[in-house]
Amino acid sequence: MPTSSARYHHGDLRETLLGAAERMIDADVSRTFSLRELAREAEVSHAAPYKHFADRHQLIVALDERWMREFVAAQAAALGSSDPGQDLLALGSAYVGYAIAHPSRFLILFDPAINRPGHPPTPAFAELVREHATLLRDTVAAAAAAGVVSGRSETVGVALWSQVHGLATLVLLGYLPATDVKDVLTSVLHRGPSS
Amino acid sequence: MPTSSARYHHGDLRETLLGAAERMIDADVSRTFSLRELAREAEVSHAAPYKHFADRHQLIVALDERWMREFVAAQAAALGSSDPGQDLLALGSAYVGYAIAHPSRFLILFDPAINRPGHPPTPAFAELVREHATLLRDTVAAAAAAGVVSGRSETVGVALWSQVHGLATLVLLGYLPATDVKDVLTSVLHRGPSS
DNA sequence: CCTCTGATGTAGGCGATGTCTACTTGCGAC
DNA sequence: GTCGCAAGTAGACATCGCCTACATCAGAGG
Numbered sequence: 203m204p205t206s207s208a209r210y211h212h213g214d215l216r217e218t219l220l221g222a223a224e225r226m227i228d229a230d231v232s233r234t235f236s237l238r239e240l241a242r243e244a245e246v247s248h249a250a251p252y253k254h255f256a257d258r259h260q261l262i263v264a265l266d267e268r269w270m271r272e273f274v275a276a277q278a279a280a281l282g283s284s285d286p287g288q289d290l291l292a293l294g295s296a297y298v299g300y301a302i303a304h305p306s307r308f309l310i311l312f313d314p315a316i317n318r319p320g321h322p323p324t325p326a327f328a329e330l331v332r333e334h335a336t337l338l339r340d341t342v343a344a345a346a347a348a349g350v351v352s353g354r355s356e357t358v359g360v361a362l363w364s365q366v367h368g369l370a371t372l373v374l375l376g377y378l379p380a381t382d383v384k385d386v387l388t389s390v391l392h393r394g395p396s397s
Numbered sequence: 398m399p400t401s402s403a404r405y406h407h408g409d410l411r412e413t414l415l416g417a418a419e420r421m422i423d424a425d426v427s428r429t430f431s432l433r434e435l436a437r438e439a440e441v442s443h444a445a446p447y448k449h450f451a452d453r454h455q456l457i458v459a460l461d462e463r464w465m466r467e468f469v470a471a472q473a474a475a476l477g478s479s480d481p482g483q484d485l486l487a488l489g490s491a492y493v494g495y496a497i498a499h500p501s502r503f504l505i506l507f508d509p510a511i512n513r514p515g516h517p518p519t520p521a522f523a524e525l526v527r528e529h530a531t532l533l534r535d536t537v538a539a540a541a542a543a544g545v546v547s548g549r550s551e552t553v554g555v556a557l558w559s560q561v562h563g564l565a566t567l568v569l570l571g572y573l574p575a576t577d578v579k580d581v582l583t584s585v586l587h588r589g590p591s592s
Numbered sequence: 593c594c595t596c597t598g599a600t601g602t603a604g605g606c607g608a609t610g611t612c613t614a615c616t617t618g619c620g621a622c
Numbered sequence: 623g624t625c626g627c628a629a630g631t632a633g634a635c636a637t638c639g640c641c642t643a644c645a646t647c648a649g650a651g652g
Contacts, residue, residue, distance in 0.1 A: 211600060211647065232513060236638060247602045249640085254600090258639065309509050312570060318427060319571030331572070357580045360573060361560065364581060368563025369555075375507060376514030377526070378555060385552045386559060406618070406629060431609060442631050444611085449629085453610065 216254040218244045220265060227306040237261070262316055263324060269307040270330045276300050277337055286341070287350035287391055293341050294366045294387050301370035302380060309374060312367075338363060350391060362390065411449040413439045415460060422501040432456070457511055458519060464502040465525045471495050472532055481536070482545040482586055488536050489561045489582050496565035497575060504569060507562075533558060545586060557585065 212218065222243040226235045237258050238248045255261040280296035281289050301308040310316065317323060323331070342359040345351045351358050369386050372378040407413065417438040421430045432453050433443045450456040475491035476484050496503040505511065512518060518526070537554040540546045546553050564581050567573040 209647095215600080232510065232515060234510075237640090238638065246600095248638090249603080249642095250601055252640075312566070314504050314570060315427065317570060320427060353584055354580070357577075357584050360564075360577050361581045361584050364563035364567055364573070365556065365560040366563065367567055368559035368561065371507070371566060372559055372562055375509060375512060378559070382552075382555050385549075386556045389548055389552050389556050410629080432611090433609065441629095443609090444613095444632080445630055447611075 212244065212246055212250070215244060215246060215250060219251055219254065219261065220268070223261065223265060224307075227310065228304070231306045231309070233306075259316070262310065263327070265307075266311055266316060267324060267327050267330070269304070269311050270327055270334075273300050273308075273311065274330050274334045274337065277334070281337075281341065286344040286348040289341050290345045290350065290362075291387060291391060293338065294362065294390070297366045298370045298373070298383050298387070301374060302383075305374050308370065312371070365390065407439065407441055407445070410439060410441060410445060414446055414449065414456065415463070418456065418460060419502075422505065423499070426501045426504070428501075454511070457505065458522070460502075461506055461511060462519060462522050462525070464499070464506050465522055465529075468495050468503075468506065469525050469529045469532065472529070476532075476536065481539040481543040484536050485540045485545065485557075486582060486586055488533065489557065489585070492561045493565045493568070493578050493582070496569060497578075500569050503565065507566070560585065 219240045222240050223235050226239075226243075227233055237251045237255075240261075241248045241251050244250075251261070255264065276299070277293055277296040280292040283289050283292065317327075338359050339355075342351065342362065343355055346355050346358065365386070369378070369383060373380055373383065414435045417435050418430050421434075421438075422428050432446045432450075435456075436443045436446050439445075446456070450459065471494070472488055472491040475487040478484050478487065512522075533554050534550075537546065537550055537557065541550050541553065560581070564573070564578060568575055568578065
């Protein structure tokens, strides 16, 4: 009888905990959560979460995996126009767009306390990062082939990634107004070829 | 007799605490510190820090102020060549250089948990940010006047700031190798004028 | 249909932390 | 010389992450 709210076994505690955490941080960017708080929210004992996550860090890693997946998917979905220049712009726009639409998720996704060289990523997470790199590389290559951007393709990719990431970060930190986003993104493409 | 290490009044506890915190995080990027730990390090009681800082957050704010000062100073010191293009490159190089030389400081300086729109900065910190903006604006203006960069000066400034900040961040996060830094920085200047 | 085992939950405890309050000490102005 | 106020101490409280020992129950195998 799943109607009883006081049944011993929860059913899908793992998902409930992840959902609660997501709801909390989405509601307030500067919020954090404790495992005990999530347990309370799910109406289980404070030790129950440990049956699904080795520690607090692992719960966040699970969230990161989920968010990285939707982050990459959002960028992939932005592509597909027949114009390589348009695609490149759309890719950057999707990157910054995700950051602005989900500031908490983006910030945790790139939180140095979670993801860090010394702190090797999950295989699944690493795979998503590779997908993302491929997405960027292919789009840049197409743009280069179309003459929309110039320079060593590798370098252009890294430069654009840096630009877009920095833009998103600085906007979220409040150093730049969101109104700068469009200008900066388009300015990239309006630079003619040179060396 | 300041020789006694067990004297009741410490002398300069505030500075000692800040120094200890700085030493700790410099020694290990993924390290954090507790106020009690700092107190232990300074050999005072666990409540002593509260005579100098309202809470843990305020101590970090004090550190941020100090680091932002040296961050801006490092960039100012990098300027002064007679070549505007060289100056622009030096500015970006100093930005990323600080991040790589002092990863912990840079990351805390731009930690969303500390500096955030909702969380208004100290007047002193805000002033330093203004100084930094001025530095960037002037250097970009000079470069524009010399024809080294093109486009709306405001936009170019924001775009370069984003690029350099993103580059520093992605390198510290381990997404980009430090070897990319030089390439990206110089690639910026090798783009000819266009619109 | 019954049993029994392992996954999932509970209760309680440990050490640590941030922060508060009440008390003490002693430097330096008068 | 004394005396107030800044700067220190001791102790307490709520909370947290994490651990251990125990309870429950769903479902596989007989």
